[in-house]
Structures are given as structure tokens and as C-alpha cells.
Amino acid sequence: MPAFLPMVIGIAIILLLAYTLWPFLKSRQASKPEIKQEKPLFMEEYAGELSIPAPQQTPEPVPELPGSYGIDRLILMVKDPYWLYAYWEITATSMEEITSRYGPMIWENSKPVLRVYDVTGIIFNGANANRYFDCALGGNADDWHINAAEANRSFCVDLGRLFPDGSFITLLRSNIVTTPRDSLSDRLDEEWMWIEGLYTKFQMGISSPLIIEEISERMGEIPLGISSPGFYDSHVN
Amino acid sequence: MYKGYLCMILHAHLPYVRHPEHENFLEEKWLFEAITETYIPLINAFERLAEEGVPFRLTISLSPTLLSMLTDGLLQERYSRHLNKIIELSDKEAGRTYNTPFHQSALMYQDQFKRSRDTFYSYQGNLVKAFKKFQDLDRLEIMTCAATHGFLPLMMNNKNAIRAQIRTAVDLHARQTGRQPEGIWLPECAYTPGIDPLLKDYGLKYFILDTHGLLFASHRPRYGVYAPIFCPSGVAAFGRDTESSKQVWSSNEGYPGDFDYREFYRDIGFDLDFEYVKPYIHPDGIRIHTGIKHFRITGKSDHKEAYVPSNAREKAAIHAGNFMFNRKLQVEFISSIMDRPPIIVAPYDAELFGHWWFEGPLWLEILMKKIHFDQNTFSLITPGEYLKRHGYNQVATPCASSWGHKGYNEVWLCDKNDWIYKHLHVASDRMVELAEKLYHAAGLQVRALNQAARELMLAQSSDWAFIMNTGTMTEYAVRRTKTHLDNFLRLYYEIKENRIDEGWLYHLESKNNAFPDIDFRSYADRTVA
Structure with missing residues (x-):
């Protein structure tokens, strides 16, 4: 029996060692294939797992943006030669001011409109527009697509209240924008310039360029939308 | 002598x-696909x-967001891993397709991907070096673009925001390519009068417009x-020529629709057995494009046949010849009615x-060769070189325009994306306010201000409005717009109220790290070039 004792102890030690070292050996074995090195290409190691910790597994919720910013503003933008876009915000303070100036009934007695002024070629003072038209707005609208229907004209817009008797008060006035041209210019006088204006500009006088006539004949078929984004419209969708 | x-x-x-927060982000694949399929083949x-000693001349615009991504260590490393995966897949494909009509195509991908890896490594993973190399050899003229491809005409109510987009772009471009850019690709070719003086302030000499932008001047x-x-x-x-574009773009007459060319929509990521492609698609099991597509367009119907690389090569050569022939006719005709050599501008x-x-890319390569060897009616030129030769030009104000559908701003301003502008505009105004007030800021404040500028610019990318309009991937575009704006607004209040959360700032800096050298002062009134 005593003769077996060292052997039993020996086996026990081996088992114990095997037991304690097993996870280490195993992990070494398991990690072996991953050690396979690519050609070292980068100065830093960016293990995907080591980069910036993701706060959550699921995508972060999309934040909601403020509905208003506490600024009185009416911004006018150009969509194309015939359409404009306006958005606005009117602060509670301004609303109160108007109520106190015109009386609490103003909101019930009037309707919200956008008054669109054609201000081409003038310095607009609020009363000298070439012409204007009104867009009736829905109750809670805070933006509007406006059909101005005229290329190469300048516009300014008022957000206001229209009363049954036809009177109009302005709440906000926009910036001025100009719609793009939708055709060749009628101006045939030419001005020429050396690169970067190194030489003074001078007039060449009116000419009748052949190339324009050639191009005019083809005007109908100039495809405006065949390039990149247009390409996507027709191919990808 | 050359006539044009x-x-x-x-x-x-x-x-x-760039999404460090997830190991596999579908949108990062856009970059990887573009690298493997476009940038490296070019x-x-x-x-x-x-x-071969062909003195080709090409102009390329590298947008600042692309420059930032191509030089980013994390994305380079991820791309390298992506490349190894698709090489592995192409090896399997070479075996799987043995003795089938698809074998030639499989071998082609195997070869192409391995060559891509060699190319990628030969520039130390930084492909901007490759473009710079050909710039320095006078083969390429590299243009810049607005920092995040912001749609400039819809930013006109705050010119400082436009200035910042341009200054950030020009600075990054000069740093990465070693040269001040002479030209700028206006995002979406979108122009409105008033933009050009801002370009001039930063030394830019030219930009490209769609046809009507020039014609309706x-x-x-x-x-x-x-x-x-x-x-x-x-x-x-410079104005885009419609004839040369049409030959390439048009869905009916354009070259890319040829029946011998590769079919884009038949990818093995969608076509093959799920278990087989599983390791190469999204880990959540979402099937995606792997880039291996074995069919040719074949015809108008759904019936598709195997892609034969040699036949496609022949077609590319024929089409390059056809393109050159048509340009010759065009130059001969136009030069006969002009008193100076015409320039045909063909942007894609x-x-x-x-x-x-x-x-x-193969078509382009053959075209460059043919133009050099097979004709002497016209020569290749870059806009910068043209201006050096022809410094005397007519003066006119171009027409507000873009190269999008219908030619103006509608794609980026319609009922699907109009809501973004009231937020973008207020953010621009607030950025200017901060830059003015804290022009001499230091330390943590500067970091927060620079990050605020990054977040604003990232929200301004025209890509988001475009995607919202087209209706695919809309959710991602909305998320990106809202997240960057929200980050901006939080930073704005933290900076203003002097309570900057450094941990969160660090998180943002590591995540949205475009333009490492951005200077928020670009937004200040007093910073004029």
C-alpha cells in the first residue's frame, strides 16, 4: 500500500495541474488560428472589439429635433424657375405683441396668408411691388410650397393676416430670392475678360453667334436630368 | 494640329x-464596394x-469626405479585412464553378480581388497616395468639392456656412494631395449667383455646371x-456637353446596357444557397451584394446567361472606338463654326x-489609349490647363442650376426633405454665433467648437436629402440628419453654458472624426480668406 502512495499522489498532482492549466492550454489552442498575422500594414491595431464601445446593442433611438427654436423668421427658398418654398416660425412673444396691438379678436377675425410680392428690379419697401398674390394657408401650416410661376423674377414673401374687408397686416417678412432662368437670355451684348480680371473688361459689341443658332434648334432636346442623380431615378428605382 | x-x-x-460602433455596418460597404469596384480599377x-507611356489627361474630383475616409486608419483596416473575405469567397467560387460556364468569370474575380489587395498594400492602404502620384506625373488634375457635399444654393441665407464648407475642403485637399486645388466640383453641380465670389476667396479658379447653367447665363x-x-x-x-454624356448615361442607347456587359443585379450574395454565402453577407443574415456577379445582361428579359470576360472586353474596345469617333465628328463640326478650339466637357x-x-474603367483605359494612338483631331485636356491656354473668355453670370432631375433644386427641396432646412439653417446661424463670440477660445472649448462644426457639416451632406427623395435607405438618411443636428444642438448649449461634457465630446470626436484639422473659425465673419 505505501508503495502505491507516491504514485497516487503523483497522479493526483498531475490531475490537479491538468485541471488548473486546462483553461489556459485550451485558450491558447483556441486562439491559435487567430494569431495568424496578415502583412503588417497599419501603425495602430484597430480590433473591432477594442474600438469605441457601443453604448447599446440595439441602434440608438433617432433623436427628435425641436419643433421650434424661439426665433421669429420667415425664410424663402428657390425650388426651380416656377416654385418657391417658405418656412417660418413666430414666437409666442411676437404673438402676444400682435394680440395686444390689434386686440384678442385678430386671430378669429382674420385668415393666415402668404403674400407673394414680385420685387424684380426694385428696392422693395413693402408698398412698391410690381404685383403680388396671396396664398391661403392651412390653419397650422408652418411651411408652404409656392407656385410663383415665373422664371428669372425676384420675390419676397410676407406672412400675414387677411381680414374680411381686405385689409392685411404683416407678421413676418422674408428674404428676397430670384428664380432661375428657364431659357436662353435675350441679352446678346458681350463682355470679355482676361483671366481673373487681370485686364480691364471691355465691350465687344453685339454679335450674332452662329453656335447659339445651332444650339437654339436643339433646345427642345436638352435633357436636363440625364446626369448622375437623374440616372439613379431612372435606373435604380 | 488638334482642332479641339x-x-x-x-x-x-x-x-x-464610418461607424466604429458596429463591426459590420451596411453603409460602410458602400465605401468598400466603391474601392474594390471603382477606385482601385481606375x-x-x-x-x-x-x-505603356500613354500621356493621358483626366480630371477627377475627390470629395473631402471621401479623402477623409480613404485616409482613415480604422476604415483602411476594415477594408483590408473585407478584401480578405471576398478573396476567400472568390477562391471558393473558382472551385465551385469548375467545369461550368461561370468558371471564367470566377477566375476573373479571383484575379481582380488579389490584384486589388496588391494595389491597396502597395500604397500602404492609403489610395489618396495613388491619385496624388498620377497628379504629380501630370496625368490627373484633382479637383476639390465642398467639405461634406453640402448643397450650396440652399445654404445661401448664411454665406459663412458656405465659406466654411469651402475652406475646410481646400485645406484638407492641400494637405492630402500636396497642392492647392484649382477647381471645385460644386456638389450636384449646384450653383446660384453669389457662390462664385466665395470660391474666388479661396483661390479656386473654376467649377463645372450642367448644360443649362451655362446656356441660360x-x-x-x-x-x-x-x-x-x-x-x-x-x-x-465650364458647361457639360450633352451628347457625350448621353452616350454613356442613357438607359436605352448608353453603352452600359450592352448585352455582353455584366449584369449588376445578379449577385451571388442573393442568388446562391444561404449557408454557402452566409460568412460573406451581413452577420444578421441579411443578404447583400458580395461583388461577385456571374451573369451578363443577355437581353431585356429575366433570362440571363454566363458572363464572358473576353467578349465584354471586346465590347468595351468597340464602345471606346465609337465614343472617340463621335467626339471626332463633334469636334470637327463645332470647330468649323468657332474661331477657337472647342472644349467638350464630359463629367461623370x-x-x-x-x-x-x-x-x-476598362472602357476609359482603352479610350485614353485610342485617343493617343489612333487620331489627331482632338487632344485631352483638363479645365486648369485650358484656362492657362485660353485666358481670355466671355463674361456672364451663369444660371442657377444643378445636374439633378429637372435641372434645378427640386430633388433636394421637395415635400420629402423640405423639413431639414429649418433645422440646418438655425444650426448654421448658431455656429456663426459661436465662432464670433468664441473666436479666441482655447483648450476644451476649441475641441467642442470644432466638433460642433463637424456635426453641422455632416448634417449638411446633400446625400441625405437625395436619399430621402429617392425613397431607398430613407431611414438611414433621416437618422444621420437628425443625429448630427441633435449632436450639434447639444454641443451648442454645452459650449454656450460652459458645461462641456468631455466624455461625450471624446465619444463624438472618435466617432465623427472627419476633417481632423477643421477650424471652427471658418464660420466667423472676420475670417475672410
Whole structure:
């Protein structure tokens, strides 16, 4: 029996060692294939797992943006030669001011409109527009697509209240924008310039360029939308 | 002698899609696909042309977001891993297709991907070096673009926001390419009067417009789109030629629709057994494009046959010959009615070459060769070189325009995306307010201000509005817009109220790290070039 004792102890030690070292050996074995090195290409190691910790597994919720910013503003933008876009915000303070100036009934007695002024070629003072038209707005609208229907004209817009008797008060006035041209210019006088204006500009006088006539004949078929984004419209969708 | 010029322009741009927070982000694949299918094949084409001594001249615009991504360590490392995966897949495909009609195609991908890896490694993972190399050899003229591809005409109510987009772009460009850019690709070719003086302030000499942007200028341009005009500020505007574009773009007559060319929509990521492709698609089991597509367009129906690389090569050569022949006719005709050599400006989205039109880079390579060896009617030129030779030009103000559908701003301002502007505009105004007030800020404040500028610019990418309009991937575009704006607004209040959360700032800086050297002072009134 005593003769077996060292052997039993020996086996026990081996088992114990095997037991304690097993996870280490195993992990070494398991990690072996991953050690396979690519050609070292980068100065830093960016293990995907080591980069910036993701706060959550699921995508972060999309934040909601403020509905208003506490600024009185009416911004006018150009969509194309015939359409404009306006958005606005009117602060509670301004609303109160108007109520106190015109009386609490103003909101019930009037309707919200956008008054669109054609201000081409003038310095607009609020009363000298070439012409204007009104867009009736829905109750809670805070933006509007406006059909101005005229290329190469300048516009300014008022957000206001229209009363049954036809009177109009302005709440906000926009910036001025100009719609793009939708055709060749009628101006045939030419001005020429050396690169970067190194030489003074001078007039060449009116000419009748052949190339324009050639191009005019083809005007109908100039495809405006065949390039990149247009390409996507027709191919990808 | 040459009677005219051809100016080929490739506009390379991708929005900033870097997502360190997830190992596998679908949108990062846009970048990887573009690298494998477009940028590297173009670089390989340039290399072969240079080896053969073909003195080609091309213009390419590298958008600042693309420059930032191509030089980013994390994305380079991820791309390298992605490349190894698709090489592994192409090896399997070479075996799987043995003795089938698809074997040639499989071998082609195997070869292409391995070559891509060699190319990628030969530039130490930084492909901007490759473009710079060909720039320094005078083969490429590299244009810049607005920092995050912001749609400038819809930012006109705050010119400082436009200035910051341009200054950030020009600075990054000079740092990465070693040269001040001479030209700028206006995002979406979108122009409105008033932008050109801002370009001039940063030393930019020219930009590219769609055809009607030039034709509908304030004064009729004598030469139509076949010569640039000078804006009153002295910056030159070149106009896109429609004929040369149509040959490539048009869905019916365009070259990419040829039946021998590769079919884009039949990818093995969708076609093959799920278990087989599983390791190469999204880990959540979402099937995606692997880039291996074995069919040719074949015909108008759904019936598709195997892609034969040699036949496609032949077609690319035929189409290159056809393109050159048509340009010759065009130059001969136009030069006969003009008293100076016409320039034909042919701009394309770079990513359509290779990614969409698989044979596009090859077509371009053959075209460059043919133009050099097979004709002497016209020569290749870049806009910068044209202006050096022809410094005397007509003055007119170009027409507000873009190259989007219908030619104006509608794609980026319609009922699907109009809501973004009230937020973007207020954010721009607030950024200017901060830059003015804290112009002399230091330390943590500067970091927060610079990050605020990054978040604002990232929200301004025209890509988001475009995606919202087209209706695919809308959710991602909305998320990106709202998240960057929300980050901006939080930073704005933290900076203003002097309670900057440094931990969160660090998180943002590591995540949205475009333009490492951005300077928020670009937004200040007092910073004029």
C-alpha cells in the first residue's frame, strides 16, 4: 500500500495541474488560428472589439429635433424657375405683441396668408411691388410650397393676416430670392475678360453667334436630368 | 494640329459612412464596394497607361469626405479585412464553378480581388497616395468639392456656412494631395449667383455646371458650352456637353446596357444557397451584394446567361472606338463654326464606372489609349490647363442650376426633405454665433467648437436629402440628419453654458472624426480668406 502512495499522489498532482492549466492550454489552442498575422500594414491595431464601445446593442433611438427654436423668421427658398418654398416660425412673444396691438379678436377675425410680392428690379419697401398674390394657408401650416410661376423674377414673401374687408397686416417678412432662368437670355451684348480680371473688361459689341443658332434648334432636346442623380431615378428605382 | 479638346471629368464622392460602433455596418460597404469596384480599377488603369507611356489627361474630383475616409486608419483596416473575405469567397467560387460556364468569370474575380489587395498594400492602404502620384506625373488634375457635399444654393441665407464648407475642403485637399486645388466640383453641380465670389476667396479658379447653367447665363454665351465663361468675379464656369454624356448615361442607347456587359443585379450574395454565402453577407443574415456577379445582361428579359470576360472586353474596345469617333465628328463640326478650339466637357459620377458599369474603367483605359494612338483631331485636356491656354473668355453670370432631375433644386427641396432646412439653417446661424463670440477660445472649448462644426457639416451632406427623395435607405438618411443636428444642438448649449461634457465630446470626436484639422473659425465673419 505505501508503495502505491507516491504514485497516487503523483497522479493526483498531475490531475490537479491538468485541471488548473486546462483553461489556459485550451485558450491558447483556441486562439491559435487567430494569431495568424496578415502583412503588417497599419501603425495602430484597430480590433473591432477594442474600438469605441457601443453604448447599446440595439441602434440608438433617432433623436427628435425641436419643433421650434424661439426665433421669429420667415425664410424663402428657390425650388426651380416656377416654385418657391417658405418656412417660418413666430414666437409666442411676437404673438402676444400682435394680440395686444390689434386686440384678442385678430386671430378669429382674420385668415393666415402668404403674400407673394414680385420685387424684380426694385428696392422693395413693402408698398412698391410690381404685383403680388396671396396664398391661403392651412390653419397650422408652418411651411408652404409656392407656385410663383415665373422664371428669372425676384420675390419676397410676407406672412400675414387677411381680414374680411381686405385689409392685411404683416407678421413676418422674408428674404428676397430670384428664380432661375428657364431659357436662353435675350441679352446678346458681350463682355470679355482676361483671366481673373487681370485686364480691364471691355465691350465687344453685339454679335450674332452662329453656335447659339445651332444650339437654339436643339433646345427642345436638352435633357436636363440625364446626369448622375437623374440616372439613379431612372435606373435604380 | 488638334482642332479641339476633350475634358473627361470623374466626380468621386461618398458621404461619410464610418461607424466604429458596429463591426459590420451596411453603409460602410458602400465605401468598400466603391474601392474594390471603382477606385482601385481606375488606379490600375492609370498604372497600366503610365507603364505603356500613354500621356493621358483626366480630371477627377475627390470629395473631402471621401479623402477623409480613404485616409482613415480604422476604415483602411476594415477594408483590408473585407478584401480578405471576398478573396476567400472568390477562391471558393473558382472551385465551385469548375467545369461550368461561370468558371471564367470566377477566375476573373479571383484575379481582380488579389490584384486589388496588391494595389491597396502597395500604397500602404492609403489610395489618396495613388491619385496624388498620377497628379504629380501630370496625368490627373484633382479637383476639390465642398467639405461634406453640402448643397450650396440652399445654404445661401448664411454665406459663412458656405465659406466654411469651402475652406475646410481646400485645406484638407492641400494637405492630402500636396497642392492647392484649382477647381471645385460644386456638389450636384449646384450653383446660384453669389457662390462664385466665395470660391474666388479661396483661390479656386473654376467649377463645372450642367448644360443649362451655362446656356441660360445672363448673357448668351457666344460658344455655348464649348468654351467656359467667366463669372463677373473672374471664376470660370465650364458647361457639360450633352451628347457625350448621353452616350454613356442613357438607359436605352448608353453603352452600359450592352448585352455582353455584366449584369449588376445578379449577385451571388442573393442568388446562391444561404449557408454557402452566409460568412460573406451581413452577420444578421441579411443578404447583400458580395461583388461577385456571374451573369451578363443577355437581353431585356429575366433570362440571363454566363458572363464572358473576353467578349465584354471586346465590347468595351468597340464602345471606346465609337465614343472617340463621335467626339471626332463633334469636334470637327463645332470647330468649323468657332474661331477657337472647342472644349467638350464630359463629367461623370466616378462610382458608376466599375460599380454600376463594371467595364467602365476598362472602357476609359482603352479610350485614353485610342485617343493617343489612333487620331489627331482632338487632344485631352483638363479645365486648369485650358484656362492657362485660353485666358481670355466671355463674361456672364451663369444660371442657377444643378445636374439633378429637372435641372434645378427640386430633388433636394421637395415635400420629402423640405423639413431639414429649418433645422440646418438655425444650426448654421448658431455656429456663426459661436465662432464670433468664441473666436479666441482655447483648450476644451476649441475641441467642442470644432466638433460642433463637424456635426453641422455632416448634417449638411446633400446625400441625405437625395436619399430621402429617392425613397431607398430613407431611414438611414433621416437618422444621420437628425443625429448630427441633435449632436450639434447639444454641443451648442454645452459650449454656450460652459458645461462641456468631455466624455461625450471624446465619444463624438472618435466617432465623427472627419476633417481632423477643421477650424471652427471658418464660420466667423472676420475670417475672410
